[in-house]
Amino acid sequence: MAIAVGREAAAGRDVERVILVSRQAGRLSSSSVPVVRRALDLTTRSSIEFRVGGSVALAGALTGGHRSSLVIGVEADSSDSAAAALIEEGDGLARSGEFERGAPAVHDPTGEDARFLRERVWRPAVPALLRGWTGAVVVAGLPARTGREITKTSSSAARIVDVPGAPAALFGIAAIRPDDGPARVLVGEEGSVIAIDVCGAGWTLRHYERPVAHPLPPAPPDADIPISVSGFERAFDSKIGLAAAVCECGAVSFPPRRHCLSCGAQGKTTPRALPRAATVYSVVTVRVPVPSKAIPYSIALVQLDDSAVRVLAPVTDVPGGSIAIGDRGRLVLRAIAVREGITDYGYAFQPEIRA
Amino acid sequence: MRSVAIVGAGMIPFGELYGLGMKDMLPMAVAEAIASVDNGIERPELQAAWFGQLGTTDGFPAGVLADSCGLLEIPITRVENQCATGNDALRNATFAVGAGAYDIVLVVGADKLKEGSTGRTFWNWMGMARDMAWDYPLGLIAPASFALHVARYMYEFGVTKEHLARVAVKNHSNALKNPKAHLRFPVTIEQVLAAPPVVDPFGVLDCCPQSDGAAALILASDEAAGRFTDRPVWIRGLGLGLDRVMHQHKADLTTFPATTRAAKQAYAMAGIAPRDVDVAEVHDCFSGVELMDYEDLGFCGRGEGGIFVESGATSLQGHVPVNPSGGLKAKGHPPGATGVAQCVELFEQLRGEAANQVPGARYALAHNVGGPTAVSAVTILEGPGE
Numbered sequence: 001m002a003i004a005v006g007r008e009a010a011a012g013r014d015v016e017r018v019i020l021v022s023r024q025a026g027r028l029s030s031s032s033v034p035v036v037r038r039a040l041d042l043t044t045r046s047s048i049e050f051r052v053g054g055s056v057a058l059a060g061a062l063t064g065g066h067r068s069s070l071v072i073g074v075e076a077d078s079s080d081s082a083a084a085a086l087i088e089e090g091d092g093l094a095r096s097g098e099f100e101r102g103a104p105a106v107h108d109p110t111g112e113d114a115r116f117l118r119e120r121v122w123r124p125a126v127p128a129l130l131r132g133w134t135g136a137v138v139v140a141g142l143p144a145r146t147g148r149e150i151t152k153t154s155s156s157a158a159r160i161v162d163v164p165g166a167p168a169a170l171f172g173i174a175a176i177r178p179d180d181g182p183a184r185v186l187v188g189e190e191g192s193v194i195a196i197d198v199c200g201a202g203w204t205l206r207h208y209e210r211p212v213a214h215p216l217p218p219a220p221p222d223a224d225i226p227i228s229v230s231g232f233e234r235a236f237d238s239k240i241g242l243a244a245a246v247c248e249c250g251a252v253s254f255p256p257r258r259h260c261l262s263c264g265a266q267g268k269t270t271p272r273a274l275p276r277a278a279t280v281y282s283v284v285t286v287r288v289p290v291p292s293k294a295i296p297y298s299i300a301l302v303q304l305d306d307s308a309v310r311v312l313a314p315v316t317d318v319p320g321g322s323i324a325i326g327d328r329g330r331l332v333l334r335a336i337a338v339r340e341g342i343t344d345y346g347y348a349f350q351p352e353i354r355a
Numbered sequence: 356m357r358s359v360a361i362v363g364a365g366m367i368p369f370g371e372l373y374g375l376g377m378k379d380m381l382p383m384a385v386a387e388a389i390a391s392v393d394n395g396i397e398r399p400e401l402q403a404a405w406f407g408q409l410g411t412t413d414g415f416p417a418g419v420l421a422d423s424c425g426l427l428e429i430p431i432t433r434v435e436n437q438c439a440t441g442n443d444a445l446r447n448a449t450f451a452v453g454a455g456a457y458d459i460v461l462v463v464g465a466d467k468l469k470e471g472s473t474g475r476t477f478w479n480w481m482g483m484a485r486d487m488a489w490d491y492p493l494g495l496i497a498p499a500s501f502a503l504h505v506a507r508y509m510y511e512f513g514v515t516k517e518h519l520a521r522v523a524v525k526n527h528s529n530a531l532k533n534p535k536a537h538l539r540f541p542v543t544i545e546q547v548l549a550a551p552p553v554v555d556p557f558g559v560l561d562c563c564p565q566s567d568g569a570a571a572l573i574l575a576s577d578e579a580a581g582r583f584t585d586r587p588v589w590i591r592g593l594g595l596g597l598d599r600v601m602h603q604h605k606a607d608l609t610t611f612p613a614t615t616r617a618a619k620q621a622y623a624m625a626g627i628a629p630r631d632v633d634v635a636e637v638h639d640c641f642s643g644v645e646l647m648d649y650e651d652l653g654f655c656g657r658g659e660g661g662i663f664v665e666s667g668a669t670s671l672q673g674h675v676p677v678n679p680s681g682g683l684k685a686k687g688h689p690p691g692a693t694g695v696a697q698c699v700e701l702f703e704q705l706r707g708e709a710a711n712q713v714p715g716a717r718y719a720l721a722h723n724v725g726g727p728t729a730v731s732a733v734t735i736l737e738g739p740g741e
Contacts, residue, residue, distance in 0.1 A: 227492075286553075286554050290474060299499060311603060
């Protein structure tokens with residue numbers, strides 16, 4: 001998910017620095033660095049950094065003064081969402097205020113802790129950070145109802161962006177309309193709320209957003225799914241880059257074959273990125289308990305557009321059992337499994353949302 | 356190649372055999388096969404053995420067979436070819452006798468799926484059939500691997516879940532009379548359709564059970580066979596077909612090319628056509644797979660599997676009864692034993708001794724397809740005649 005939005009935001013340009021922010025960044029490890037690099041088609045000159053935190057940490061990355069940075073926010077808990085922005089010269093972003101209290105971390109947006117955050121953090125923070133401000137206002141990172149209630153008394157009508165976690169800051173900025181003029185975005189996470197002022201000139205936000213409306217089943221505890229580290233390494237480039245092997249004779253193989261089935265040549269291949277749009281050729285849904293898998297889960301064999309290649313991929317971002325043969329979608333990078341402590345990434349099929 | 360006959364056949368009842376280890380099951384099956392030989396056979400007369408086992412329960416398979424059955428003086432080769440293991444063990448043994456290397460040999464098949472938990476078994480067995488880097492972590496468990504085919508097959512040919520259910524109803528009904536079957540209870544179409552889902556489109560009653568079991572055959576050359584019986588069953592055709600191992604590389608999921616390849620070889624070797632088959636034991640690990648088998652084996656045309664089962668053609672009274680033993684679906688499916696046990700059933704069918712006897716059967720066919728739907732074995736047997 002982070003990779004999908006990152007690719008879109010980077011739009012193929014050379015990026016000096018990638019900052020990936022997530023409340024679950026602790027789940028990432030040093031082995032994730034080459035995955036991000038390969039999946040974003042970056043060179044080894046780019047630095048890649050993971051930061052643990054929510055929307056406030058992401059806002060900090062945005063306004064931290066780095067140029068040519070790709071900032072990605074992603075959450076993959078009960079509220080999957082991701083957003084990314086490419087920061088360039090003259091972006092017109094400035095941190096204009098902050099409000100901080102030592103409130104504890106909570107991840108239950110409906111529980112008692114949410115009430116505590118609303119009363120002790122958001123309610124005092126909003127008037128404090130909007131004092132004297134007459135421009136447009138966006139408040140991001142809190143439930144819509146709470147947001148409406150605490151902004152009732154503010155001077156400007158506030159737009160509420162109801163997305164939790166790190167991507168909230170970017171969704172908040174994305175909610176600014178071209179005719180808004182100067183706008184102030186308040187983003188909050190746990191005990192902190194900060195204000196970012198956005199003046200339209202020069203600010204080019206390339207964003208991609210895809211908050212998922214429904215909760216996905218919780219991931220079960222990781223069972224010990226075996227892995228071959230050498231097998232992982234051999235498959236790495238083609239698996240993370242979704243790259244086929246193209247023989248000198250033109251034959252395409254995926255997963256890549258050393259021996260060309262068309263002309264018989266050995267090892268005369270070059271990698272080529274495959275198209276990501278695809279149509280379901282066949283799909284099954286597993287409903288019986290399988291250790292380390294959240295059920296039900298669907299696995300699809302998808303036919304790539306304008307290609308003879310089919311890919312076997314888990315279906316992602318929709319409940320198991322909700323797609324059929326002929327459905328359209330695209331392949332997106334996902335963590336597929338944790339195997340002996342190693343996160344195994346690969347491509348999953350993300351269906352188009354049907355009306 | 357000289358002709359080779361089956362002169363003895365036996366199996367233990369399939370099931371959840373918690374009380375029996377591999378070292379108990381093997382001698383029981385071998386003793387049954389020895390006891391079935393009309394004129395008797397002494398264990399030292401066996402000159403070599405082929406042992407089909409997919410797993411390695413309690414370790415080194417060939418050694419466990421030699422040790423548990425007192426066969427230390429003869430060569431034993433373990434055969435592993437996924438779900439085609441049993442029929443491939445028979446195939447290799449037949450060629451050794453046909454070539455003249457041996458006159459009398461033993462074929463054994465066994466596996467023990469209930470030795471571990473069901474969930475653990477999914478991952479363990481996927482490890483034998485999936486690409487470790489690409490496909491293993493996806494959780495394409497065995498029923499899902501076959502369901503990818505059956506889902507597309509149903510989509511292209513308008514085959515319904517009711518058609519699938521008819522296979523389960525037929526095979527459960529056949530197993531009622533088979534004392535060796537794992538699941539001996541009748542089911543209705545309504546029960547099959549209402550059963551808890553496993554992997555769409557399969558409910559639990561569309562799936563074969565995970566079974567423990569062992570089966571054994573005794574083969575003899577044409578010269579030697581007459582010493583043991585006046586009613587040998589002749590091995591006429593053998594085929595082994597393979598296919599692409601990853602579903603990504605299978606061009607058409609509505610057919611199993613491994614089966615068509617194996618069948619083509621076996622029919623050619625036997626010199627018969629599909630219409631000559633009087634009774635068949637085919638691979639029905641999941642209900643819809645039997646419908647695809649009908650087509651791949653040439654019993655009916657492409658896309659006609661659903662109509663074919665509905666017509667009753669494959670029931671005991673039909674013109675090609677399929678799975679009179681109950682099939683994998685109801686008799687059970689310990690993979691190494693499955694193909695051997697199919698031939699135990701067909702040995703009895705062709706000698707007029709089966710529980711669900713098909714009258715006057717002359718040619719019988721055994722078939723497996725398995726692994727990542729990438730290997731198939733077909734065996735064609737002929738009865739002793741008048």
